[in-house]
Amino acid sequence: QVQLVESGGRSVQAGGSLRLSCAVSGRTFSNYAMAWFRQAPGKAREFVAGISWERSSTRYADTLKGRFTISRDNAKNTVDLQMNSLKPEDTAVYYCAARTLWAERLGSEYGYWGQGTQVTVSS
DSSP states (O other): OOEEEEEOOOEEETTOOEEEEEEEESTTGGGEEEEEEEEOTTSOOEEEEEEOSSSOOEEEOTTTBTTEEEEEETTTTEEEEEEOSOOGGGOEEEEEEEEEHHHHHHTOOOOEEOOOEEEEEEO
């Protein structure tokens, strides 16, 4: 089965930058679409950014586009999230997620999740 492990979360000051990384275990890494989600205390999980396998395209939450950048390295089996100009409202647990190419084509939900990494942005 596919396993995802996030790392890189820490406390930073507002306006700072942070880079999260997701390590993917599995021989079919290139056949999965990847994404980052986040969940703040007391709030629902929300989509942050995604990167397609089939089209090699990226998409972002409207409120985050321009500050966050998602990328993948199939050779290293990693997916990164570069976060710039961080704001206190970015504080959340960030999760890496994956879905199969078939699920991507269908528009189905992500079926594989990491354990999450905490990001705290202070004023």
